[in-house]
Amino acid sequence: MRFDIEEFKQRAKEDYEAAWHAGPSVLTPPSVDRTYPRLQYRCATPHPVFATIQKLRETYLAMGFDEAENPIIVDEQEVYRQFGPEAMAVLDRVFYLGGLPRPNVGIGKDQIEKISGIIGRQVSEEDEEALRKTLHAYKKSEIDGDDLTHELAAVLKTDDALVVEILDQVFPEFRELKPESGRQTLRSHMTSGWFQTLGSIWEKVPHPIMLFSIDRCFRREQAEDAQRLMSYHSASCVVAGEDVTMEDGKAVARALLSSFGYTDFEFRPDDKRSKYYIPDTQTEVYASHPKHGWVEVATFGIYSPSSLAGYGIGVPVMNLGLGVERLAMISSGSNDVREMCFPQFAPRQYSDSDLARAVSLEKEPSAAGRQIVSAICDVALPNATAIGPCSFKAWEGEISGKNISIYVEEPEEGAKLLGPACMNEIFVQNGSILGVPDTEKFATVRKEGVPAGLSFLQAAAAGAVESIEIAAMCGEGTTVQFKMARLPGDINLKIAPYAMRYITDNNRKVDVRGPIFLTIRSEINP
Template identity: 65%
Template sequence: MKFDIEEFRQRRKTDFEGAWHAGPSVITPPAAAGVYPRYAYRRAKVHPIFDTIARLRAAYLSMGFDEAMVPVFIDEQDVYRQFGPEAAAVLDRVYYVGGLPRPNVGISRERLDAIAAITGTPVDTATEEKLMKCLHGYKKGKFDGDDLTHEMSVALKVDDGVVVHILDSVFPEFKELAPESSRTTLRSHMTSGWFLSLAQMWDKRPMPIRMFSVDRCFRREQEEDATHLRTYHSASCIVAGEDVTVDEGKAVAEALLSAFGFTEFRFQPDEKRSKYYMPETQTEVYGKHPVHGWVEVATFGIYSPAALAEYGVGVPVMNLGMGVERLAMVLTEAEDVRRLSFAQLFPPVYSDTELAKAVGLREEPKTIEGRRAVEAIIAAATPNAAVKSPCEFSAWTGELYGKKVEITVSEPEENSTLLGPAALNEVFVRNGAVLGVPDNEKFADVRAEGVPTGISFLYAVANLAVARIEEAARLGEETSVQVKMSKHPSDVNLKIEEYAMRYITDNKRKLDLRGPVFMTVSSRIVE
């Protein structure tokens, strides 16, 4: 089936307008069902970090703060201007921006001969001149490095793949290049970008200036651990104006954090005392959350007049910042910021409900009549499960693929019952274990605490039998399906998705679907 992306987009827009607020976790609009099975609608999972960012942005905007993008690349001199004598220690934790120099590549007769040997064509004077102009243009920055291969292929009139071979074997300078560092750093604190921004706008906008930014910062941590990453998100704001005081920071902190359920606040001096803040103004913010209790969530202070003077800023400025990952860890009760941020790099953890969704049937009937036959088999077998054998019960009579078919449930052997003891077992997931259990006192805790899959052995086998009966009827044949002992999921027509099986085995969880089923379902063509 050809996939038309524009048609899909239009269907998605139309369907979501009517279905988005309906509330179910899985949405399969009629327009999309069966048309784009790979793109079935479902309520997707939001990343906890970006969910927190979205909530922070909404809170700031509702408080009247304008959103800004502050510079990421900070010159080393600006770090000294902002931090003063402390800059040397700060620079130990920043990343310097580096890159590969562009080599001055010469073209000798030996190299021209080597190129000719690869291309199979001698390099004439005109081609040599074009190649020299190409390499000189690259050195001067007239085009980027990722365009070099194409430019050389045009000059030499060969395929790009040939040029790659030429660069690898004829011009070793490119492989021998070593990166060189500049004096430009990656922003380690949002403050660095705010000083550059304030220098340009403080006297050109009406006071007070209220701005916020939620963006990445970069710190050269010696190693990443459960609470530290080399790149993190900072939610930072500034308030600039003649009457700005520490009380402004308290008001902003309370308003911002109340949007996350914090109900009480405590402010205490921060012992770290960054040089870009006025003495005695750097303050730690603790919030009391109804679930997590007292937690440190933010820091604010008034920028030092000396640091502001370096940028010609003539009004007081309050700055408040918080680590987004820190707040997200509190809200989600996460213990490791690495797993919280990069969940896809760690083994997933599935709830019992998620595992229950991964349990399904291997074979099912394809027709509506077949599904009705499954219900009829269950209705006939359940009340007669303990009837002594030999016995047979008619379950369903109807038409399948143009043939009138009668389906029976039977047990031909003597001294038994219609169904085996495990036939009525139901499949539950409890603490990651997938269990087929009967309805009795011994397994009452599994049934009470576990998550039901909605599948019993009887239901699964009935579906298997009718699927086989449908195929036989299509061929004009009769058939009989018998299931005796269950040792594996496939024995009772159960399928557990591969990712769930991997989770169960990796975490040494139990998979127990054993038991005597002893169920026979037969079909007969009725003339």
């Protein structure tokens, strides 16, 4: 079935409005309704690196560049063809690919006896010969490593788990294998792929050739730090044709980076001078950004004819490249590429607004029940200081087919209808969740903190109504009492686990203590 996002949005909107019109919530207005997550609209957050990649792709395509994918595995000889004598210095920073060799496994009498003990029966001569052939086929790469366990299980007529035990205990050759490196490397820069791509197509397609590729590169840094990673994304393009000059590089840089808010540009000679560029053409692009000032954002140059000749390319080629992570760091204001790329491994930061959204109700009434919550609050607040014993009818109507009356009352003589903490409201200040009254002592909390949109009375009433609705379904009335609050659950509050973890990790606190002393009773009318 095809997923229609517009239909989904419309149905969600109708669902939301229907539930809201069923009874406006006393807890929070619809724009910040946190009580009913099903009705929320959530704006998903893109990763800054991939958001930057997407914007670069759109810009390249709008500029007329075709998208390409270059080889990610590059043979060592390609680096020599491109860099010449400088290749050894370049190869010092690349990752060589390796693998485990196939062991030459011998099968003797001792091995057969151990195998027999593991599988619980004597290995026959036929099975022994089939076992030898299977291991030999594996050595010759006729059987893939992924299939070895299954093949041996079929030969020995046993299950895979026992074969794993056999490989571990009978054939130590497998456990003692050490990887061996070959001559293939992981691409350390996009140029190594452009030479191969252009060498294959330059005589077969119309000129000028305009290609771009945004993909991973790998560089064996001595260590990762705030500015560099061993795996990064390169956004690279080439323009190949008879009339290609340095002006093409400047024009591409201006057009590409202007979409990121850069305005003025400076082009400065790059002292690094890679051997695959014509001398004095390697250029650093500095751009003026309204927020960040002058920053280096890209490098371009004209490929050396000698490097191009190694691939039979007979036209000039301009190459421009930039590091996606660097551009994303500038755009997002990040100071550490590790935290930007892998936020899941960095300490998570939440604002007071984020934590306020993490406060919700533990027990929630139905949509219709929210009207009852509102009615309870409307009756309880004006009579908060009434002296008990006293009782006030807050609502009368039908719940689950039963005619129900609901009262707010104080059964004890001399006590007030509402305890002092009923009027406390939830605020988040400096990472702490606090329940405070509207007094001078807590004026700073109420002024500087972020309201969670809940009071102790509202939360307790919501929990009571949920219990009343359940009792009504059983044809019964019920009495719900709240006494001294020490924990969020005592007043029907719930704090999301991630928020609690953040609060404890950062030595913040949750303080919702206070005397509630609220009694809400329901009875079934005749």
